[in-house]
Amino acid sequence: MHLSQLDILQKLLKHPLPGWDAQRKLTPVNSSQYRLKKAGSKQAAVMALLYPNDQNLLEIVYIKRPSHNPHDLHGGQVSFPGGQLEQSDLHFKDTALRETMEEIGVEKEHVQIIGALSPLYVFVSNFYVQPYVGYIPKKPTFILQESEVDYVITETLDTLVNPNTIKEKDLLIRGNTIPKVPFFDIQGETLWGATAMITSELLEVIKKI
Numbered sequence: 001m002h003l004s005q006l007d008i009l010q011k012l013l014k015h016p017l018p019g020w021d022a023q024r025k026l027t028p029v030n031s032s033q034y035r036l037k038k039a040g041s042k043q044a045a046v047m048a049l050l051y052p053n054d055q056n057l058l059e060i061v062y063i064k065r066p067s068h069n070p071h072d073l074h075g076g077q078v079s080f081p082g083g084q085l086e087q088s089d090l091h092f093k094d095t096a097l098r099e100t101m102e103e104i105g106v107e108k109e110h111v112q113i114i115g116a117l118s119p120l121y122v123f124v125s126n127f128y129v130q131p132y133v134g135y136i137p138k139k140p141t142f143i144l145q146e147s148e149v150d151y152v153i154t155e156t157l158d159t160l161v162n163p164n165t166i167k168e169k170d171l172l173i174r175g176n177t178i179p180k181v182p183f184f185d186i187q188g189e190t191l192w193g194a195t196a197m198i199t200s201e202l203l204e205v206i207k208k209i
Contacts, residue, residue, distance in 0.1 A: 001157040001206055003056040006114070006135060008209050013115025013133060022204035023120060026196040028171070028181045033123040034197070041121065045095035045130045046082025046195075048117070048202055049106065050157070051139050057156045059139075060199075062191065063103060064150040078153060078191045080131070080198070081106075092130040100134070104152060105143025110136050117201050122194045131198045155186050161203050 001009070020035055027034060049061040067076030083099040085092065097108035117131040142152050159165060171181045171192065183192035184199060191199065 001058045001161070001209065003052040003058060005209050006050075006058065009133075009206065010114040012205050012208055013117075017118050018201055018204045019118040022201040023118065023197040026166070026182050026184075026192070026200040028178050028193055031123075034120050034194075036123075037119075037121045037128045038123075038126065041126050041128045043085040043092070043095075043130075044083055044127045045085065045092040045099070045132065046080035046198070047096040047100045047111075048080055048131060048133045048198065049100060049111065049136060050114075050133065051136045053139065053156065057158060059154045059156050060160070060202075061104065062153040062155075062186070062189075062195070063148075064153060064189070065148065066146075066150050077193065077195070078186070078189050079195045081149075082129070082131075083148075084127075093132060096130075096132045096134070103145045103148050104140070105145075106136060106140045110140070112136070117198055117205075120194060120197060129194060129198075133202065153186060153189055157203070157206060160184060160186075160199065161206055 050058045053059050062078050063081055065077050065079055081100040081103045085095045089095045093113055100106050101108050111134040113132055114135050115133050119130045121128050165184050167185050168180050168182050171178045181192055183190045184196055
């Protein structure tokens, strides 16, 4: 996807979103639980951050979470910058911007929110997650919060929209094997679960451009 198409993406994100029809393509288990927000669930927001590379192709930013925290049910996984809603956050947008600044050092003043994607309920960790799509006009200098981020992974949207990027394998998660899990193979990294589901919806929108 070229930088010149960003305005089209922004307009499309204001239209009705594909939602579950797109998310379910990358769900590790075909469960309606992703669509059912439980009373008392924790609330969170994440940022799908885009920036233009040297060829003005848009790249998206992911983080690799550390695996050493035994309390992090998503430790060692590839995710978006983001986290739990705090009392100081007036809106989910504030959470996404604050967490992006804290985790990868991108100042919120530099990020333009161009739209939101469909929320989903991550039942494993009891989080209701609202995703946003943000844009920054040049590749940022990442400053990592080491307790939350091992390293940053970036990939072009053109690569992700290629169906050959989606593969399938059995995954061993917390001692249990989940068979035939769909995932994005990004530079040898396995992007699966809620982050892959959110990415799937973004890509469905991009395919309309």
